[in-house]
Amino acid sequence: MPEPKKLSFACDYEEGAHPNILKRLVETNFEKQPGYGADEYSESARARIREACGAPEAEVYFLAGGTQTNANVIDAILRSYEGVVAATTGHVAVHEAGAIEYCGHKVLPVESELGKISAAALEQYLSDFASDGNRDHMVQPGMLYISQPTEYGTLYSLSELEEIKAVCERFSLPLYVDGARLAYALASPANDVTLKDLARLCDAFYIGGTKCGALIGEAVVFPRKGLVRKFFTSIKQHGALLAKGRLCGIQFDELFRDGLYFKVGGNAIRMAIKLQKALKEKGYELLFESPTNQILVVLENRKMAELEKKVVMSFWEKRDDTHTLVRFATSWATREEDVDRLISIL
Amino acid sequence: MPEPKKLSFACDYEEGAHPNILKRLVETNFEKQPGYGADEYSESARARIREACGAPEAEVYFLAGGTQTNANVIDAILRSYEGVVAATTGHVAVHEAGAIEYCGHKVLPVESELGKISAAALEQYLSDFASDGNRDHMVQPGMLYISQPTEYGTLYSLSELEEIKAVCERFSLPLYVDGARLAYALASPANDVTLKDLARLCDAFYIGGTKCGALIGEAVVFPRKGLVRKFFTSIKQHGALLAKGRLCGIQFDELFRDGLYFKVGGNAIRMAIKLQKALKEKGYELLFESPTNQILVVLENRKMAELEKKVVMSFWEKRDDTHTLVRFATSWATREEDVDRLISIL
Amino acid sequence: MPEPKKLSFACDYEEGAHPNILKRLVETNFEKQPGYGADEYSESARARIREACGAPEAEVYFLAGGTQTNANVIDAILRSYEGVVAATTGHVAVHEAGAIEYCGHKVLPVESELGKISAAALEQYLSDFASDGNRDHMVQPGMLYISQPTEYGTLYSLSELEEIKAVCERFSLPLYVDGARLAYALASPANDVTLKDLARLCDAFYIGGTKCGALIGEAVVFPRKGLVRKFFTSIKQHGALLAKGRLCGIQFDELFRDGLYFKVGGNAIRMAIKLQKALKEKGYELLFESPTNQILVVLENRKMAELEKKVVMSFWEKRDDTHTLVRFATSWATREEDVDRLISIL
């Protein structure tokens, strides 16, 4: 049960949608549009996304949520005997209730730090596999999954991404980037990876909507034609095809009209920087300096219990018997007055 | 590409949502609500649905679309060696791109007429199976799937449903009803099956939103506790869990506030009756007298080509070399002036 | 519980293995051989099969049984959104407990007669699919499965097979032939389809061992390289890789040494011809004149009950309230004295 009086920094999907999106939904509501993504708004949104990605040939599809998108893309890219290489902390490896395994594919974990895989660790993993005498009895690495930003809110730099891509190419591994919170990466001053870079380096990626100001929706981008076949039917088969495709079409058309998607993350980043600064000044132990909208803080358990009376945060993991790692998340909708109230409480 | 000038009776999901729903989405947009269906609107919607179904113990879940809902419910009810019995023309049998098989389950087709299975045909099928010496080498019938209204727009009467239920009980088969267009059944003068009847007779059913005035969303109802376990996790595993559960919660809360769901089908039925009357008067061959919002008409191909210049209808199937079966669908949003224009064209 | 005194014509896998096979297993028993099909006998058997098929490039794999083989081959050929087209009476469609659906693939049934699909029916089915406006919402036909001999014991003639192949090519559909009882086809005087024909016309087929004189084992042949990738790993993933691959290797090496496989069916055919002649003379109603080792007879139920006291036969299906279709099967091991005893009982 919600407690409206308590502050909440629990996650970045607590509100509805950016007001522009709702406005557009209302304006277009009574237009008759064909279903299943053949509507003019989906068409327009696809065109805008292709342009923003500098990928005029890109195939673009809209799905409802992140886990669904990962399952659809991964299952479409992999052959049945292949698995997806991912960070041990990757969303697909931990928090998707086995959605990937449900599609028959193993998640092959690679050591990671703060959510990031290094090109070196990846290369080591793939080399070891290639030289393992039992490899024919093992799940074949079939693609790489990484997240930008990662589940920890960290970022891959452009050079890191290029190094990873180089390893992927050496081992013929398609590269897929989960961009559930991509708007927050794009708005971060620490970020040097653009949409065009992603389109150039990835074989597939998705531009997150749900956590970045849409009601629902993720836009899958295959920058080059031909990687997957019959993706439409595959989406249907996964139960992921929306009859009213316009719902995603309109939202992404709006997000990519006048660059809204590039602005929507800005507020979250400003609020995160302010909050992070205050946390440090007050002597809190940050797990790391976060470049995006998720701030991970080590709290003494008694302190945590005290704070929880006034603010909702997100449990991350037990550190030891007396400390817990928690997350504060900001979003496109976070109000500065709430950040100020939080700071005054800390 | 849409042609705004052409009339369309192609399907019942060409518009957005009922205006009350959009209004409510706008009003609640900036409220912070927990994710994954724990929001207060989902809670309230579940309570209203339980009451409308006379099923105070019912477990209610919201999913995004029909194919997804069928796959989730069927996979949750069946053991892995079981299949779902369905009409040869059932949606799960034909038009879901193998979503059920994707979950590992065979669809076991039973002869049907205009979308309906008879209790007698079901009993015959199950008796034959039970007495087949090879049955242990065959997929075990694990549940029954029917649709109300059916894919043809026909209706099961209460007595037909009770007879089917009796057969199901005799063979220990859970009964599941796909109510993708349930609002149109409930609003039909020919209908005598209430939500309370469904709750009493079914082991699971879903109340369709997408085709009945919502943007997206279907409400799964398990009238009695305990049929499936961990359905929340199962939904997540299927990639079907919405982060912003409020999107469905708000819509169904509105649909079941002041009986909107029971009114929303009324317009469609009135428009369908008017159109059907005109078709008959003009000598068109109806496949049958439709009690709901889908009208199936046999058209001479030349006539069809002529009509298609002015109105979008839906191809159903080839009848012979010179005739085609087409569908006209009305909906909650169909305007009488469009029906009049269509009649004038016919 | 077996009743040794009763005659049995129940099926063609009631005995162990052809004596030559057992002899070879004993002779080679203490040789150390590498596992998983890398042994010299598997290598030799593969070479002999390639030669017998006139397919020097063929990839040959050994699996344990028919259902397993079908599931492995079909799953390896199909993409996840594809289904396998098969006769309504095809083994994969009915008697494999959903093994194909378990791999996520729908079996797409085509009308058949006495187990056979006609090229015309196949073409009709594929044309209808190609012109169906909803086809993107449906399982895509991805390959054709037929059996030689069929489940009824009937045979495709070479010209029928060539016509089917032509349709497959027109629709880019790989052709797969289930040869569970292939030895009985090859030994039939009515047969004009050779192993070389199969290798020329099929994209994959299997040469049945279990029902043709081996203890277990089926030999999958992909006549041309490259249709499937990583089949070894795929077999392992399906739990179908034998550690002691020699068990199949030795058996098929023996079956294809000195043409044993071509002789092994001869006894069955001779016995079937004799039995069939007697049945006709005694006025029994044969479902059709069988060219192979399965004879389907319509029995009056009282007659059946009487016969069942002295001979085990196989229930096929209920014909009406007073008649049943039953099967008598002969095999490589059927003794003429047993056929004579059966004839005297009839």
Added chain:
Amino acid sequence: MPEPKKLSFACDYEEGAHPNILKRLVETNFEKQPGYGADEYSESARARIREACGAPEAEVYFLAGGTQTNANVIDAILRSYEGVVAATTGHVAVHEAGAIEYCGHKVLPVESELGKISAAALEQYLSDFASDGNRDHMVQPGMLYISQPTEYGTLYSLSELEEIKAVCERFSLPLYVDGARLAYALASPANDVTLKDLARLCDAFYIGGTKCGALIGEAVVFPRKGLVRKFFTSIKQHGALLAKGRLCGIQFDELFRDGLYFKVGGNAIRMAIKLQKALKEKGYELLFESPTNQILVVLENRKMAELEKKVVMSFWEKRDDTHTLVRFATSWATREEDVDRLISIL
């Protein structure tokens, strides 16, 4: 290609079958027996196994190989949203090509040492899961998989097994033991876990045949009725049902007649002890003192290259740039003269 002159200690499945088994296959070859495990030998073997396990109610099934058995049992026990907890080094976790994930289930790895999970580590894992706020978004632990002996050849003691069982019971987790090499555990002087103990403590386990003197075959034991339903159909669905069930039935009937299964491991253990003693005397570094038939030795790479000219051993893993861990395996068929030759080479 095999090199008959080279010694081989590569694995424990390089020969055919124990001579008693072959003899019995030959003797029974022409008896007509019903298929699919309904033969009298399977019946007798099941009875003998029930008796050896002190489990008169046990359900016993025969399958062909270890990976297949694991996939069948695990899939039958788990609900679709559940995963199997296993050692990080468990066979199901690494070397089954994703057979478990293919069934839709995640393998949930728990830290292990030399193949063994401790009750404490298991309890920690399960407690952490139970208290994780995100657990409903994660694969639910649904059963425990351990191996006896483990993949390293180590053994669980009876008290260790009882402690593990106690944790399983506290968390309502069925316990399943993979006994691929169980004969070698039973014959080890270090072992104190009997078949009766396994039947008492496990919810399911299998008695390995393939690696313990049979041609193929594993005997699954469910000591108490009712854990899984329709396992026969499930086996068929997995493509794992042998038409000639007699092949396994005869082998296990022989293995459990006159206690052959308890003797068959003895030779392997004696040979392993002798070899291990020699290795130590010659200053080789053993990874640990092996109680069963697998000996893991750290070899300097140059030494390894030298040895490989004369003896086949099994690569285990790279230790560092100059050292490799290799395995020598003995079996029921290992000849003392070969051990002596190996020792003279070392």
